[in-house]
Amino acid sequence: MKAAVIVFPGSNCDRDVAVTLRDVTGQDPRMHWHADPDLPEDLDLIVLPGGFSHGDYLRCGAMAAQAPVIAAVRRQAQRGVAMLGICNGFQVLCETGLLPGALMRNRDLTYICKDVHLKVVTTDTIFTSRYDPARVVRIPIAHHDGNYVADLPTQCMLEDEDRVAVRYCDAAGRVVDEANPNGSTANIAGVLSENHRILGLMPHPERLADPRLGGTDGRALFTSLLEALS
Template sequence: MKAAVIVFPGSNCDRDVAVALEASMGAKPLMVWHRDTQLPDLDLIVVPGGFSYGDYLRCGAMAAHSPIMREVKAKAEAGTRVLGICNGFQILTETGLLPGVLMRNRNLKFICKDVHLRVENGDTDFTRAYGAGHIVRFPIAHAEGNYFTDAETFRAMEGNGQVAFRYCSRTGAVGEAANPNGSLSNVAGIYNATKTVLGLMPHPERLAEDLLGGSDGKKMFDSLVEALT
């Protein structure tokens, strides 16, 4: 499998996800600077977490106009798998590769803690190693993770299986008590219509080996390797 990680000024999770990818792939991913304009043939592109451009203007808004994102968008539209994590999710919504927006957290504060997620669609290249209904623990670290879209769009998304993960309790219950940021319907991650692009606010790369305190995130990278190799 050939993978690349996009690096923006302000990225702080690019190396983390590169380490997680290498552990699953057995090879280092390509690290691509945001000012580059071309990408080789790839199976996977990761838009990592962090604070691209210092989160000025609006989270992900400036990064969405970086030269490399035109190429990322073209590759995604041609079917290359794209994974956007946290700030990467925000960037993907800003480019239009994913529907909706990420707004300020309900409590208007930065939240950094582990959360539980329920896998809603386990039949994609990103989640087959989990399966639908599986409960995982990933960390979150964001101030703008409150997902929103209009009601008509969301009905269509749910009907098409585009909700990837929902925030839940340790036992899998979905409700307000398990919603850390006010996200619509407890949404923690979504797909595009063809399930080739995934954006999620929690960080699978931060719990991808037992030395980090858990390895639930590793299955996402293992799933991608199995599907794309």
């Protein structure tokens, strides 16, 4: 599986996801600087990592969405190349229009860094096929602007097309407001593109993909990709 991690000024989770990809796939991903407009044509996966691209000036992800590499990212998306946007990467994907909706300030206007429980809504994707739909997973979040918002027609579209990938829930798997850390619409923690080949999510699966990190609930996302794309 050939993967590239797009690196922006202010990315701080690019190495984390690269280590996880190398551990799971046995191959080093390409670390691709945002100012390089040319992406290899033989990629299987493009990752937009977490962090604070361009210092989160203007809006989170807004400046990164104008980077020279984004034109190539759009072309690869049109070709059906798999893409994963984590936290800030999710914000960038929404700013580019590759995913619907927007990420706004957290409901309580505070930065949140903690583990949350998640319910995997659909396992019929290249990102989630290795998850047990009956199991609640625990994955960290770390964001100030993770409040996913979308208008009612977009919400209905996401539900009708099975494009909600994961939701915030409590330890028992109940999707309730008390388990919603940031105010996201319908407890949405991650959404898919129309062809289900692009996933944006606020939690950080790469931060809980090794027993030495305290758990492996995030690892199944990467093993799902390896199985689907190899």
